[in-house]
Amino acid sequence: MISPQAKQGLAVCLCLLSGCLKETAIDRQAVIESENWQAESSVISLESPQPWLEDLESPRLEVLVKQALAGNPVLMAAESRWRIAQAQRDISGAPLKPRFEAGAEVGRQRLNQFTRDRFGLNITASWEADVWGRLSNTARAAIEDEKAFAADYRAARLSLAANVARTWFAIIEVDLQERLAGKTAEIFRKSEQVIEERYRRGLNSALDVRLARTDVATAENEITRRQREKDGLIRKLDVLLGRYPVGHLKIPDYLPPIKQRVPAGLPSQLLARRPDLVAAEHRLTAAGERLQAARKNRLPSIRLTTSGGLASSELGQLLDWDSLVWSLLAGITQPIFEGGRLDAEQALAEARHGEAWANYAQAVLVAFKEVETALAAEDHYTRQAEQLYQATQEASQAAELALEQYQNGLIDIITLLQAQRRAFETERNLIRIRRERLDNRIALYLALGGDFSPIQAESTGKGKQNP
Numbered sequence: 347m348i349s350p351q352a353k354q355g356l357a358v359c360l361c362l363l364s365g366c367l368k369e370t371a372i373d374r375q376a377v378i379e380s381e382n383w384q385a386e387s388s389v390i391s392l393e394s395p396q397p398w399l400e401d402l403e404s405p406r407l408e409v410l411v412k413q414a415l416a417g418n419p420v421l422m423a424a425e426s427r428w429r430i431a432q433a434q435r436d437i438s439g440a441p442l443k444p445r446f447e448a449g450a451e452v453g454r455q456r457l458n459q460f461t462r463d464r465f466g467l468n469i470t471a472s473w474e475a476d477v478w479g480r481l482s483n484t485a486r487a488a489i490e491d492e493k494a495f496a497a498d499y500r501a502a503r504l505s506l507a508a509n510v511a512r513t514w515f516a517i518i519e520v521d522l523q524e525r526l527a528g529k530t531a532e533i534f535r536k537s538e539q540v541i542e543e544r545y546r547r548g549l550n551s552a553l554d555v556r557l558a559r560t561d562v563a564t565a566e567n568e569i570t571r572r573q574r575e576k577d578g579l580i581r582k583l584d585v586l587l588g589r590y591p592v593g594h595l596k597i598p599d600y601l602p603p604i605k606q607r608v609p610a611g612l613p614s615q616l617l618a619r620r621p622d623l624v625a626a627e628h629r630l631t632a633a634g635e636r637l638q639a640a641r642k643n644r645l646p647s648i649r650l651t652t653s654g655g656l657a658s659s660e661l662g663q664l665l666d667w668d669s670l671v672w673s674l675l676a677g678i679t680q681p682i683f684e685g686g687r688l689d690a691e692q693a694l695a696e697a698r699h700g701e702a703w704a705n706y707a708q709a710v711l712v713a714f715k716e717v718e719t720a721l722a723a724e725d726h727y728t729r730q731a732e733q734l735y736q737a738t739q740e741a742s743q744a745a746e747l748a749l750e751q752y753q754n755g756l757i758d759i760i761t762l763l764q765a766q767r768r769a770f771e772t773e774r775n776l777i778r779i780r781r782e783r784l785d786n787r788i789a790l791y792l793a794l795g796g797d798f799s800p801i802q803a804e805s806t807g808k809g810k811q812n813p
Contacts, residue, residue: 406514424498430495431492432492446471447469470651470652473649478645483638487635517580519780523774523778524572527569534561538558542555550759623795626706633695634702731776734775734776738776744769749766
């Protein structure tokens with residue numbers, strides 16, 4: 347059970363999101379009343395923010411995302427679930443309309459010495475009056491379900507695009523790390539040659555040679571490890587694109603820069619378009635409608651049935667107006683004893699409504715956390731990249747000086763190897779941080795449900811929304 351204090355705390359967060367929750371409906375225009383995020387970015391906004399894929403300045407990535415959106419089986423399954431929800435919506439709305447049935451019958455009856463034929467045509471219409479709104483509650487719940495699955499489909503598109511982008515940048519990073527390991531191995535080999543030459547001249551010990559050879563073998567092992575990682579990532583990307591994992595891909599030799607900075611004063615109202623929040627909101631509303639329907643199951647239902655047709659013992663007289671027959675029946679039914687079924691159904695609906703409320707509350711809290719975390723990390727990654735770039739420049743020059751001083755006998759082998767390893771580590775970390783910064787920007791777009799543009803009208807049509 348959730349304590350009253352915990353519910354009060356969640357209610358405060360939800361009031362920030364939607365003013366206050368209605369039992370069966372939520373005002374999406376009132377979503378997120380707070381004006382700004384706590385973790386603000388200190389960078390300045392550009393005048394014309396671009397869609398997030400364009401912001402990453404990778405035309406090849408945009409092509410890959412389009413391929414994934416067209417061929418990914420998981421996305422196809424999400425679309426099918428949406429289509430199923432559309433069919434279930436139509437089915438749930440059918441009881442609100444009259445039902446018509448047409449039939450024909452042919453019969454023969456023998457009584458004593460007489461044989462009698464009977465021919466008939468009839469049409470039956472039945473309709474249940476939705477006096478208490480129970481059928482409307484059920485129909486509206488199905489409509490909300492369909493909207494939730496539509497939001498799930500948009501969430502799947504956004505998640506797929508993000509996964510493709512992350513995998514693509516991970517491939518580029520691993521390829522750059524492989525190239526760096528190759529360059530480092532070449533530097534270590536040259537150092538090894540210098541050290542062996544000095545060993546032959548009696549200027550150093552065999553220990554120096556062993557240490558140099560160790561660094562060469564370690565760098566070569568790093569090349570092999572990166573090649574293995576790259577092969578796995580490329581095959582993963584192939585599967586995301588919905589194609590056979592062949593493991594071959596042309597890879598650029600750089601990680602793209604991020605074109606747009608995070609706008610200052612980013613409005614938290616952008617969360618209103620986040621697909622998982624939209625889906626949780628619609629499911630909460632659907633649960634409220636079903637709860638109302640369960641409570642109304644105890645009320646009487648009124649049904650009207652009418653039938654009309656033609657009946658005759660002679661087929662030739664079947665179409666005569668004298669053969670016309672009709673009936674009209676109205677009835678009212680009131681549940682009296684259901685063996686506890688109605689109580690159980692209401693308890694079930696109440697429990698599911700409580701579950702939907704808790705899921706919605708959790709989705710809100712997670713959304714705020716993800717945005718705040720990504721915003722706070724944005725500046726940290728920027729500063730780290732700048733600091734590591736400076737460290738890389740210094741470490742590279744230090745390694746060159748160390749090799750020169752070692753050749754002149756001014757430093758020992760340990761100092762040389764430490765300088766070379768430090769140069770390798772700083773450059774490797776710089777590549778990693780640049781990729782992590784791209785991942786963090788993608789995480790921010792995921793958390794916001796899109797780019798930094800104002801909230802657009804909700805669209806569920808296939809192919810009409812940006813991933």
